[in-house]
Amino acid sequence: MENPVTYIEVAVPLPVFNTYTYAVPESMRALIAPGLQVLVPFGRRKLIGYILGPGSADGIPKIREIIDVLDESAVFPAAMLPFFQWMAAYYLHPIGEVICEALPGGISKKKKAVTGPKTERYAAPIPDAVVAAPLTEARQAVMDALTSGGGMAVRELAKIVPSAHRQVQALADKGLVVVSDRPVYRDPFGDPVPPDVPHKLNPEQYRAVSTVVGAMGAGFAVFLLAGVTGSGKTEVYMQAAAEAVRRDTAVLVLVPEIALVSETERRFRARFGDDVAVLHSGLSAGERYDQWVRIRCGQSRVVIGARSAIFAPLTDIGLIIVDEEHDTSYKQESRFRYNARDMAVVRARQAGAVVLLGSATPSVQSVYNVLSGKFCELNLKRRIHRQAMPEIHIEDLRKQKESRGIWRFITPALHLAMKETLERGEQVLLFLNRRGYATWPVCAGCGQAVKCRHCDVTLILHQGAGVYKCHQCGYAIKSNVACATCGSNAIKRLGMGTEKIEHAVKALFPEARVARMDRDTVARKGALLEILKGLRHREIDVLIGTQMVAKGHDFPGITLVGIICADLSLSFPDFRAGELTFQVLAQVAGRAGRGDRPGRVVLQTYNPEHFTIAAARDQDFMTFYRQEIGFRQTFQYPPFARMIQLKISGRDPEKTREFAENVGALCRKLQGRATGPHGTGPLGNKTALAGSDLSEQVEILGPIEAPLSRIAGQYRWQILLKSTRSDQLHRLARQLIFDNGAAISSRHVSLAVDVDPFFMM
DNA sequence: AGCACGCCGACT
DNA sequence: GTCGGCGTGCTC
Numbered sequence: 001m002e003n004p005v006t007y008i009e010v011a012v013p014l015p016v017f018n019t020y021t022y023a024v025p026e027s028m029r030a031l032i033a034p035g036l037q038v039l040v041p042f043g044r045r046k047l048i049g050y051i052l053g054p055g056s057a058d059g060i061p062k063i064r065e066i067i068d069v070l071d072e073s074a075v076f077p078a079a080m081l082p083f084f085q086w087m088a089a090y091y092l093h094p095i096g097e098v099i100c101e102a103l104p105g106g107i108s109k110k111k112k113a114v115t116g117p118k119t120e121r122y123a124a125p126i127p128d129a130v131v132a133a134p135l136t137e138a139r140q141a142v143m144d145a146l147t148s149g150g151g152m153a154v155r156e157l158a159k160i161v162p163s164a165h166r167q168v169q170a171l172a173d174k175g176l177v178v179v180s181d182r183p184v185y186r187d188p189f190g191d192p193v194p195p196d197v198p199h200k201l202n203p204e205q206y207r208a209v210s211t212v213v214g215a216m217g218a219g220f221a222v223f224l225l226a227g228v229t230g231s232g233k234t235e236v237y238m239q240a241a242a243e244a245v246r247r248d249t250a251v252l253v254l255v256p257e258i259a260l261v262s263e264t265e266r267r268f269r270a271r272f273g274d275d276v277a278v279l280h281s282g283l284s285a286g287e288r289y290d291q292w293v294r295i296r297c298g299q300s301r302v303v304i305g306a307r308s309a310i311f312a313p314l315t316d317i318g319l320i321i322v323d324e325e326h327d328t329s330y331k332q333e334s335r336f337r338y339n340a341r342d343m344a345v346v347r348a349r350q351a352g353a354v355v356l357l358g359s360a361t362p363s364v365q366s367v368y369n370v371l372s373g374k375f376c377e378l379n380l381k382r383r384i385h386r387q388a389m390p391e392i393h394i395e396d397l398r399k400q401k402e403s404r405g406i407w408r409f410i411t412p413a414l415h416l417a418m419k420e421t422l423e424r425g426e427q428v429l430l431f432l433n434r435r436g437y438a439t440w441p442v443c444a445g446c447g448q449a450v451k452c453r454h455c456d457v458t459l460i461l462h463q464g465a466g467v468y469k470c471h472q473c474g475y476a477i478k479s480n481v482a483c484a485t486c487g488s489n490a491i492k493r494l495g496m497g498t499e500k501i502e503h504a505v506k507a508l509f510p511e512a513r514v515a516r517m518d519r520d521t522v523a524r525k526g527a528l529l530e531i532l533k534g535l536r537h538r539e540i541d542v543l544i545g546t547q548m549v550a551k552g553h554d555f556p557g558i559t560l561v562g563i564i565c566a567d568l569s570l571s572f573p574d575f576r577a578g579e580l581t582f583q584v585l586a587q588v589a590g591r592a593g594r595g596d597r598p599g600r601v602v603l604q605t606y607n608p609e610h611f612t613i614a615a616a617r618d619q620d621f622m623t624f625y626r627q628e629i630g631f632r633q634t635f636q637y638p639p640f641a642r643m644i645q646l647k648i649s650g651r652d653p654e655k656t657r658e659f660a661e662n663v664g665a666l667c668r669k670l671q672g673r674a675t676g677p678h679g680t681g682p683l684g685n686k687t688a689l690a691g692s693d694l695s696e697q698v699e700i701l702g703p704i705e706a707p708l709s710r711i712a713g714q715y716r717w718q719i720l721l722k723s724t725r726s727d728q729l730h731r732l733a734r735q736l737i738f739d740n741g742a743a744i745s746s747r748h749v750s751l752a753v754d755v756d757p758f759f760m761m
Numbered sequence: 762a763g764c765a766c767g768c769c770g771a772c773t
Numbered sequence: 774g775t776c777g778g779c780g781t782g783c784t785c
Contacts, residue, residue, distance in 0.1 A: 044764070
């Protein structure tokens with residue numbers, strides 16, 4: 001190495017936006033490379049940092065030496081550094097924390113315990129060793145087992161000979177076996193999967209696969225595969241992936257949540273065998289580590305995972321597949337707020353790879369990108385088994401106003417349809433996007449709702465558990481308490497949740513076998529699989545579920561879907577409310593009739609004329625899109641504008657409000673400075689400047705109290721920055737964060753920056 | 762994030 | 774007079 005690097009630039013996993021220059025002692029110079037972890041002194045602490053590249057000593061008065069180099073090979077490919085840097089810049093997040101988020105827990109975060117490769121005691125026979133004296137029965141059994149297998153884990157031996165540990169030691173002393181520690185590979189997969197061969201494609205699928213394959217090797221491209229439910233998207237994914245693998249490139253498959261990883265994984269494993277690795281937060285730290293290492297060293301070239309798998313340490317990515325690309329689970333809503341769907345596109349662009357975004361109900365954003373020429377559209381309009389799409393009947397819930405109790409929510413039409421379906425021995429799915437029994441418990445004495453102590457929400461009655469529960473913070477009180485305001489014991493159980501529907505269905509159809517699928521019933525490990533199995537084996541006649549039932553699971557025996565109330569998400573104070581509603585309705589409706597019998601859907605709503613409901617009835621995405629995109633344009637919402645939301649929270653209501661107002665004032669000051677000598681508008685107004693192009697300004701909305709003004713004891717405020725110009729928006733946010741450290745940090749109040757926010761409540 | 766420095770109230 | 778509260782600023 002001519003010109004050895006003496007200084008390196010290091011990122012540390014702390015909320016600091018600087019990187020730091022360290023000197024490398026002579027003895028370690030040959031060991032360092034970008035992407036390696038190093039132990040560095042930091043103040044009076046020691047930290048694990050990440051080498052970003054060569055560093056510069058210019059203008060730095062004090063440079064300290066690194067203490068140690070922690071890996072002989074980088075934990076992630078150096079080629080991923082530009083990806084991390086891009087994310088750090090875009091999401092305004094410290095690069096060290098970005099990298100820390102990317103690495104699997106346990107690889108050696110901070111200075112916590114290090115989960116290295118797991119090892120086990122392993123015994124192997126020494127060939128041709130001379131047996132001096134006859135062995136005891138147990139020792140002979142151990143020797144027999146070892147010679148027949150050529151070596152075994154001592155743990156396995158102990159299953160044959162209970163005293164194996166002792167015997168192996170004795171045999172080692174006699175020079176007959178050699179004992180060593182071996183790394184073990186922890187297999188996260190369940191049962192072996194029988195191999196499977198590529199299916200014959202229908203013409204639509206064939207066209208999709210050949211278009212994607214045709215783009216491979218020719219640089220970055222994004223395809224949006226819009227395929228109705230049951231149209232065979234997964235087969236398209238697999239055949240495209242097979243071609244990518246054949247070209248010796250890696251494939252990354254993202255699915256929205258862990259429950260769907262296993263289904264996708266089974267299908268991919270059947271096709272790609274040991275090439276498949278999985279990455280998601282459901283794996284134990286050890287399993288994750290092993291999967292990571294397999295991917296890192298190129299043993300697994302097809303990676304399937306949830307959101308965080310976007311960080312898989314693959315080299316030479318040829319294809320990134322994002323299944324159910326509209327799903328909001330791709331957005332991380334804690335510490336580091338990123339969107340894995342968007343980052344799939346960024347990572348592919350950097351790698352010159354092809355992206356395949358798939359969905360039955362594509363996001364407005366992605367369809368806009370198709371229409372503006374950034375993405376290329378592929379369509380699967382036909383279901384593979386040629387079933388017709390289900391017929392959707394709308395029932396107006398306003399007509400039920402005079403009905404009592406459950407009859408307000410089970411219309412005669414739905415009741416009749418359920419009766420007919422059950423009489424035919426077919427299965428029913430009822431969807432209601434709200435769990436619990438009564439979602440609005442109200443005191444009959446004083447009219448007060450039962451409220452959470454820590455949050456600005458009503459508690460939900462969970463009758464089975466006998467508690468009122470807060471869905472925000474988990475706070476719960478016994479359901480037999482009296483009203484906190486007036487002491488009355490008469491608390492009305494208003495509001496409908498899945499648990500109440502379950503009770504009602506059991507009463508209406510006493511002979512039907514009823515099951516419920518929501519976060520409460522699948523909390524127990526294995527419960528979800530039991531429900532799915534129960535459905536397949538026809539041990540369940542009626543399934544009642546939340547959102548969860550809309551997500552990708554295949555329910556072949558269901559011929560009737562009842563949507564109890566389609567409007568719940570329609571009134572959310574969120575510009576995406578219509579989009580979310582359309583998606584969930586279309587997805588739930590798509591659960592009907594995936595087997596060989598036609599399906600039908602009864603959709604109950606208070607807003608039958610609403611364009612979202614009408615479009616969902618006709619399963620006509622483009623009609624929905626055309627109306628929705630007009631609304632987005634009128635109010636300058638994404639995709640026409642970009643947004644950054646500042647989320648401010650603190651325990652003290654006054655301090656939080658004051659802080660939010662200070663940050664708001666600072667934003668306006670910065671904006672005024674950036675856009676020249678004109679003053680800003682009156683406080684609280686949209687600040688726009690005379691004489692310049694209004695559409696290119698950054699709008700500052702707020703601060704306002706969040707719709708959920710308190711969660712888990714934290715008072716919440718928000719400021720929304722909005723602009724048609726991404727660069728302007730980012731410039732303002734960067735100035736705010738980087739140049740005003742003191743003004744935006746406080747002991748009592750925290751500020752989170754959410755770039756491209758999803759949940760605005 | 763930590764950890765030091767520095768500046769004000771209430772205790773031996 | 775010192776102990777300790779917390780606001781401010783820095784860590785190569």
